[in-house]
Amino acid sequence: MNGLARVLVAGVGNVFLGDDGFGVEVARRLAQGPLPPGVEVADIGIRGVHLAYQLLDGYDLLILVDAVARGAPPGTVFVIEPNPRTLAQELDAHGFDPASVLELARTLGSPLPRVLLVGCVPESTEEHLGLSPPVERAVDEAVRLVTRLLTGPVSEEHTWSLESF
Numbered sequence: 001m002n003g004l005a006r007v008l009v010a011g012v013g014n015v016f017l018g019d020d021g022f023g024v025e026v027a028r029r030l031a032q033g034p035l036p037p038g039v040e041v042a043d044i045g046i047r048g049v050h051l052a053y054q055l056l057d058g059y060d061l062l063i064l065v066d067a068v069a070r071g072a073p074p075g076t077v078f079v080i081e082p083n084p085r086t087l088a089q090e091l092d093a094h095g096f097d098p099a100s101v102l103e104l105a106r107t108l109g110s111p112l113p114r115v116l117l118v119g120c121v122p123e124s125t126e127e128h129l130g131l132s133p134p135v136e137r138a139v140d141e142a143v144r145l146v147t148r149l150l151t152g153p154v155s156e157e158h159t160w161s162l163e164s165f
Helices: 018-032 048-057 084-090 098-107 133-151
Strands: 007-012 039-045 061-067 077-080 114-120 159-161
Touching (some): 007 018, 007 133, 018 039, 018 061, 018 133, 048 098, 061 133, 114 133
Parallel strands (some): 007 061, 061 114
16 A cells, blocks of 8 residues: 555445445445555545545545446446646536536645546446446456555556556
8 A cells, every 4th residue: 555544445426326436335335345554434425515625534545436438348348647726627527527626625624645546438328227237347456456556566656547456
């Protein structure tokens, strides 16, 4: 974990909008397994204010897990370190504005952690329950990716796809 003391893995998304529930499902599966010391997993869903208040507990790293359109095939999983100034533009957040959440946390007095985004390209974010087949297949891959981020070195600059793992 690169010497980090506290990490929050936050599953973001709306389970009523198909693949937008990707982050929530990844968080659910991560919470079932053993986690390294100092790591917490939270199903944030669409509760951005809840995340802002949780950040007041003080974390060194925030890993957001969400469905994000990136112009790649559905089910493509990636990790990026978004620029805090352009975070809202980098994420198609479906009503969850991470930049505003981080700004609220800062306003409340939270030191802002480093932020990584583990994303998956959705096939559909239309109203329905359940993930599409390519996004469902990507959940286990995303769990492995987050686990690798938690247990291995995290470089300063990276954009990965699963092909590099």
